[in-house]
Amino acid sequence: MRYFYLLASLLSFPILAVQAQADSTAIRPAAPECGPLQPAQLCVDFDARRSVDAGAGELVYRWNMGDGRIETGLAITHCYTTRARYQVTLDVLVPATGEVRRAERTFPVDLTTRPVLNFSIGPAATARVGQPVVFDALDSVLPGCQSVATVWDFRDGFTQQGQRVEHAFRKPGRFQVRMSLRGFGGGSCGESNCVSQEVVITP
Numbered sequence: 001m002r003y004f005y006l007l008a009s010l011l012s013f014p015i016l017a018v019q020a021q022a023d024s025t026a027i028r029p030a031a032p033e034c035g036p037l038q039p040a041q042l043c044v045d046f047d048a049r050r051s052v053d054a055g056a057g058e059l060v061y062r063w064n065m066g067d068g069r070i071e072t073g074l075a076i077t078h079c080y081t082t083r084a085r086y087q088v089t090l091d092v093l094v095p096a097t098g099e100v101r102r103a104e105r106t107f108p109v110d111l112t113t114r115p116v117l118n119f120s121i122g123p124a125a126t127a128r129v130g131q132p133v134v135f136d137a138l139d140s141v142l143p144g145c146q147s148v149a150t151v152w153d154f155r156d157g158f159t160q161q162g163q164r165v166e167h168a169f170r171k172p173g174r175f176q177v178r179m180s181l182r183g184f185g186g187g188s189c190g191e192s193n194c195v196s197q198e199v200v201i202t203p
Contacts, residue, residue: 034178034194038117040139043079044109046088060093066109083111083139116141117195119179126200129172133199136164137179142193146185153178154199169201 048061063071065078066086080086088107093100122134137150152160154167155175169175178196183189 034176034180034196037119037195037197038115038193040083040111040116040118041114042081042083042111043077044088045075045077046107047075048090049074056094057096060095062091062093064089064091080111083116085110085112113143115143115181115193117179117181117193119195119197121177121197121199125198126202127169128202129170130168132166132168134164134166135177135179137181140179140181142181142183142189144185144188145183146189148184149182151180151182153180169199172201172203175199175201 046063061072061074063076063078065071065080066088067080067082069078071078086109088109089103090105090107091100091102092104117140118138119140120136120138122136127133135152140150142148149161150163152162152165152167154160154169154177156169156171156173158167160167175198176196177199178194180192180194182192
């Protein structure tokens with residue numbers, strides 16, 4: 001789910017109330033069964049359609065997204081290219097008077113607090129018996145942990161540890177390969193998070 005910010009109704013300017021509606025950023029231990037991949041969430045939604053200023057008339061919303069780009073509109077979606085912290089600034093323009101209300105509201109956006117569990121399979125998710133298959137944890141991370149171990153369970157009786165590993169299956173079948181991130185450290189560090197993808201092995 002993407003981050004979502006909603007600007008509440010305005011009774012008067014320059015007061016803007018904002019309500020952030022997003023999943024909790026707390027890192028929780030994974031459920032016993034592995035879930036789907038959790039790639040980095042880089043898109044943020046902002047919605048100002050409930051904002052009004054009857055005295056000013058039509059307004060133009062201009063968003064400085066903190067990464068050098070500008071968006072305009074009442075409701076926008078902005079996708080960043082890097083997991084980082086950004087400061088979004090909203091300017092409000094009043095066409096009737098030419099007034100520009102700069103930095104009417106600022107929004108801290110932190111894309112670094114959510115865990116990322118994502119891995120690739122190469123050269124393809126289908127291979128023959130005995131053919132090496134490469135598993136890469138890519139940008140997977142558990143924020144808040146002092147150290148993280150990447151553990152692979154190939155579901156054929158073999159396991160391996162490492163950011164990027166290679167494994168050859170010894171028999172045909174469909175294998176739900178699991179990648180687990182095991183975090184070490186106090187605070188918000190999760191004990192374990194697990195995702196899986198299917199690998200098909202042919203004779």
